Amino acid sequence: MQIKFELVTYNEELDSFELDETIYQVEIDEDEEETYNLLKDSDLHLYNWLKESDFFTKYIKEEVYPDSENKKIAISDINGISFRRFYFFKVTSGDSHYEYFKKLYNIHEESDWQDREDVGEEILQHLSTKRQELILNLG
Amino acid sequence: MDHKYIAKMLSKMDEDLSKQGMSRRDAMKMAGITSVGMFMGGVTSASADDENKTVKSNAKGKIVIVGGGLAGMSTAARLTLNLSNPDITVIEPEELSVSYQPGQTLVGGGIWDESDIAYKRDDFTPDGVKVIKEKAILFNPQENKLTTDKGTVVSYDYLILATGLHLDFERIRGLEEAGRAMSAGDNERLLKGLGDDGICSIYTAKGATKTWEQMQKYIAQAKSGKKTQFLFTHPNTPVKCGGAPKKIMYLTNARLKEAGARENADLTFYPNGGAMFGVPEYHDAILGQFKREDFKWHYRHNLIEVDKEKKIAVFDAKWQEKGPWDPVLKDFEVIPKHEKVRVPYDFLHITPPQLAPREIAESDLGSSKGWVPVNKETLQHIRYENVFSLGDVAQVPMGKTGGSARKQYKVVVNNLIALMNGKALEAKYAGYTVCPLITDIGTVMLAEFDWTVKPTPSFPLDPTVERWMWWLMKIYLLKPMTVYGMLSGRA
Numbered sequence: 001m002q003i004k005f006e007l008v009t010y011n012e013e014l015d016s017f018e019l020d021e022t023i024y025q026v027e028i029d030e031d032e033e034e035t036y037n038l039l040k041d042s043d044l045h046l047y048n049w050l051k052e053s054d055f056f057t058k059y060i061k062e063e064v065y066p067d068s069e070n071k072k073i074a075i076s077d078i079n080g081i082s083f084r085r086f087y088f089f090k091v092t093s094g095d096s097h098y099e100y101f102k103k104l105y106n107i108h109e110e111s112d113w114q115d116r117e118d119v120g121e122e123i124l125q126h127l128s129t130k131r132q133e134l135i136l137n138l139g
Numbered sequence: 140m141d142h143k144y145i146a147k148m149l150s151k152m153d154e155d156l157s158k159q160g161m162s163r164r165d166a167m168k169m170a171g172i173t174s175v176g177m178f179m180g181g182v183t184s185a186s187a188d189d190e191n192k193t194v195k196s197n198a199k200g201k202i203v204i205v206g207g208g209l210a211g212m213s214t215a216a217r218l219t220l221n222l223s224n225p226d227i228t229v230i231e232p233e234e235l236s237v238s239y240q241p242g243q244t245l246v247g248g249g250i251w252d253e254s255d256i257a258y259k260r261d262d263f264t265p266d267g268v269k270v271i272k273e274k275a276i277l278f279n280p281q282e283n284k285l286t287t288d289k290g291t292v293v294s295y296d297y298l299i300l301a302t303g304l305h306l307d308f309e310r311i312r313g314l315e316e317a318g319r320a321m322s323a324g325d326n327e328r329l330l331k332g333l334g335d336d337g338i339c340s341i342y343t344a345k346g347a348t349k350t351w352e353q354m355q356k357y358i359a360q361a362k363s364g365k366k367t368q369f370l371f372t373h374p375n376t377p378v379k380c381g382g383a384p385k386k387i388m389y390l391t392n393a394r395l396k397e398a399g400a401r402e403n404a405d406l407t408f409y410p411n412g413g414a415m416f417g418v419p420e421y422h423d424a425i426l427g428q429f430k431r432e433d434f435k436w437h438y439r440h441n442l443i444e445v446d447k448e449k450k451i452a453v454f455d456a457k458w459q460e461k462g463p464w465d466p467v468l469k470d471f472e473v474i475p476k477h478e479k480v481r482v483p484y485d486f487l488h489i490t491p492p493q494l495a496p497r498e499i500a501e502s503d504l505g506s507s508k509g510w511v512p513v514n515k516e517t518l519q520h521i522r523y524e525n526v527f528s529l530g531d532v533a534q535v536p537m538g539k540t541g542g543s544a545r546k547q548y549k550v551v552v553n554n555l556i557a558l559m560n561g562k563a564l565e566a567k568y569a570g571y572t573v574c575p576l577i578t579d580i581g582t583v584m585l586a587e588f589d590w591t592v593k594p595t596p597s598f599p600l601d602p603t604v605e606r607w608m609w610w611l612m613k614i615y616l617l618k619p620m621t622v623y624g625m626l627s628g629r630a
Contacts, residue, residue, distance in 0.1 A: 019467060084468055092462055094470035108536040108590070115375065116475050 001033045002026065004079055005050070007064070008087050010072040010135050017087035019076060026059045043081055050078060051136055061138055071138045074131070086134060089127060091120040101126070195223045198559035200296035205275045205285070207231025207260050208323075209240070209625065210530030210544040211301035216265040216628030217552045228269045228295075230287065235323045236260040237626060238344055239618050241541050243322070244383055244577060247341035247350035248390030250614070256344060263626045275302075278502040280523045297555055300511050300528040302499055304379065304539070306342050307492040308332065312444035312453075319494075333489075334447060340489045341387050342379075350488065354391055357486040361400035370452055370484045372442040373410035374492040377510075379531050379539040381417075382574035382586065384410070384490040385425065391486075392432055393580040406432075409440040409454055409482075417537070418588045421576075424603035428578055440480065442489065452487055456480045493539075495532050510534035516567040518551050524558070527551045535568070536590060542573035545625055552628075571595065575613045583609035 004025045008017040028036060032055065039046040050056050065071050076084050085097045098116070101107070101123040202218060204211045207229040219225045235257055242256035264270050273287035284294045308317035308329060317332025326345045333339065337357060339350040361367040371388040378384070388406055395401040408429070415425040415436075429436060437456070444453035455477050462472030494500065500509030504526065511528035512521045515535050520526035529547040531539045538547065546568055553566035570590030575583045582605040587595050596602040624630025 082469065088465075088467050092472040092474060093465070093468060094473055095459075096470060097468065116473070 001028050001036070003028055003036065003050070004077075005075055006077040007060075008074050008076045008084075010074060012072060017074065019084075020073075024059075024064060026056065028055065040079070040081070043083070046078060046081065047075060047083060047134065050075060051134070057136070057138075060136070065138060068138060072135050073138065074134045074136060083134070086127060086131060089120075089123060091116055093120075098123070194221075196221060196556050196560060197223050198556055199224060200226065200559050201294070202227045202297045202299065202555070203285070203293055203295035204229045204299040204301060206301035206303055206530070206532070207233075207236045207264075207270065208301065208303050208530065209237060209541060209621065210303075210548055211299065212237050212260070212263055212265075213544070213625045213628055214299055214301065214529065214548045214551055215268045216263075216626060217548060218555070218628070219265045219267060220628050221552055221556055225267060227265075227267070228271060228293065229264070230271045230273060230275045230285075230293065231260055232272055232274045232288075233321070233323050234260055235344070237263045237622070238323050239622060240322050240344075241380065241621070242618060243341045243344055243347040244380075244386045244390065245614070246344070246347035247339075247354070247387050248577075248580070249351045249354070249394065250390075250580065253344055253348045256618075258622055263622075265628070274498075276498045278498070278504050280503055280526060283525070296525065297559065298523075298526045299551060299555070300499065300504065300526065300532055301530045302496050302532045304493050304531040305496050306340075307376075307494045308340075308489070310492045311442060311489070313447055314338075314445055314489075320491075336447065337450065337484065337486045338445065338447065338489065339487070340491060341383060342491055350387065353486060354394060358391075358395055358398050358400055358404075360485065361395060361403040362398050364403060367400075367404050367485045368483060369404055369406045369486045369488075370482060371406070371408050371488045371490075372440075372452075373408070373412065373490050375411040375441045376492045376494065377539060378490055378493050380541075380574065381539075382576045384408070384488070385415070386577040387488055388434070389428075389432075389576075389578045390580065391488075392434070397580070405435060407435040407437065407482075409437050409442065409452075411439065411441040413438045416586065418586070418592050418594060420594050420603055421584070421586045421588070424584060425576070428584075428605070437480075443479075445487065445489075450484055450487075452482045452484050454480045454482065493531075499532060506534055508534070515570070516550075517554050517564045518547060518568055519554060519558075519564060527555055535570075537570060537572050537588075538568075540572050540574060541621060541625075542587075543571065545621075545630070546571050548625075548628075575609055575617070577610070577613065578605045581607055581610050583613050585609045585612075 002025045004023055006023055007020040009020055010017055039049050089097060105126045107122055204215055211229060215227050215229050218227055237258045237260055239256040242251055245251040246253055273289045273291055275285045276288050277286040284292055286292050303321060305319045307319055309315045309319055314332055317329045320326050320329040320343055322343050326343045330345055330349060337353055339353045341347040341350050357367050369391055371384055373384040388408060392406055395404050414422045416422040439457040440454035442452060443455045457477040460474045460476055462474040465472050495505055495509035499505045504511055506512040511532050512534045513519060513528050518527050518529055529551050530544045550566040550568045554564040557564050574586040576586050577583050584605045585602060587597060589595050594602045620630050
């Protein structure tokens with residue numbers, strides 16, 4: 001089985017992400033396929049598994065960015081599952097992104113229609129920490 | 140109320156239950172309820188017994204509770220029951236601090252008098268608890284000290300913040316003179332600021348009496364044949380008792396029907412939110428009631444200004460429009476829009492914006508939003524481990540009701556004593572709250588829910604049905620349970 005994925009590169013000075021427009025793919029064995037199938041419905045678990053898998057980091061270091069020292073990247077898409085909202089979230093992001101993060105970070109306001117700016121700011125505070133966990137330092 | 144009347148009511152309660160195929164006793168039994176005190180929290184008989192066991196701890200330390208309202212005084216009472224040598228000080232300047240706030244809706248609807256809900260702090264101060272009748276205004280949590288408005292410096296080992304919240308009328312343009320208020324007190328400035336020309340609010344005890352006066356005046360106007368506009372608001376901040384803005388609307392409707400004046404009145408609800416209730420099941424039920432009663436409503440309207448002279452309420456109305464396609468996020472952006480909407484009124488019931496008191500918000504104990512940031516389960520401050528908070532001022536979702544406080548104060552007491560003994564904090568608040576939503580004189584829908592945002596009924600009955608028995612509970616049982624049960628630290 002193959003996993004298709006896309007990446008973003010992290011600019012530490014600007015604290016911003018940029019899309020790497022290439023779609024990469026890597027072959028996985030049966031064991032890894034079993035793991036993939038178990039985790040594919042749980043986006044962050046899937047992300048962490050791939051980020052921490054030797055076959056994945058080896059592929060990135062050898063095939064994708066072989067000459068980049070101290071490069072920091074993150075995964076933006078895995079087989080169509082998007083993680084882009086973690087890097088490009090903004091106040092005008094679609095409702096589905098708000099709902100996703102409100103659920104993820106257990107954000108509850110007593111007023112049922114949220115002030116987008118307030119909620120957006122709270123999401124961005126959470127994301128400033130979360131993004132650091134998602135970044136893969138290629139060393 | 141006499142014993143014959145009560146007997147008649149109870150008989151009707153039995154009648155109501157028998158339609159469900161059960162006796163009163165069976166209903167209580169099935170719900171695991173042992174006494175009226177259990178109505179407000181859905182506690183099972185087993186856990187109620189556990190809760191009432193008082194094995195006193197020898198833990199020592201000076202405990203200061205800022206705020207002697209329902210949450211603070213109940214906490215003080217329960218601590219005295221659970222500590223062998225309690226050293227507890229409550230700081231509370233307001234004489235009527237333990238007044239029964241959930242009854243303000245009933246005062247506003249002319250069912251109770253203000254005297255029915257007025258209770259004095261000094262009558263409910265537990266034996267051995269010291270009271271400083273001053274207001275805490277400066278907090279120094281680094282040195283475990285605070286200072287009152289009269290300059291008294293109070294040190295503590297453990298601090299419990301139960302100050303309640305401020306009703307921020309001054310945020311509404313045109314009502315700046317009304318200032319900020321708390322529920323109890325003479326609130327002379329507030330009443331003067333609101334005037335006598337149709338503006339009212341049940342969010343203070345005095346204001347509730349004024350609401351009933353104004354309500355009668357405009358019901359009489361409708362009865363005279365003049366079309367009369369009744370407006371009810373719900374702000375864009377957290378509020379205590381989220382059901383109250385609707386309860387007073389239902390009671391106004393009931394009084395209009397009673398007077399035979401309903402056809403000359405328009406009742407319109409202007410909530411800041413986009414739903415009637417955060418729990419979908421209750422939202423659907425309330426929407427059905429609104430349609431049945433021919434109410435009007437406009438979502439996402441926040442009251443920002445009142446022109447008292449012209450009798451116009453100005454709302455900030457919000458909506459969203461589809462923005463451009465975002466190729467990176469692969470979704471359309473959402474653009475928030477808003478505009479001012481001017482609405483003429485005859486009777487305007489205001490649910491004011493509500494905030495943490497300034498002295499908390501501006502101290503190191505407050506969060507960026509002002510409320511006291513606590514672990515929502517243990518109720519321990521997120522930065523100062525010897526500080527706990529509960530009630531309206533605690534930054535806990537859905538926590539601003541008497542029903543929530545009733546659950547929270549036991550958690551605070553258990554966890555504080557655990558901390559004093561160097562043990563882990565094991566008691567957890569699960570987010571339970573209850574809103575007995577008055578839908579008419581004689582019917583209440585008992586909306587119980589928690590952080591799952593699902594109905595969590597204590598009784599084996601459909602929680603979305605309005606019932607006479609819940610009305611009886613609201614009118615006759617909850618107040619004694621709160622005033623005598625909770626304030627003694629037992630219920």
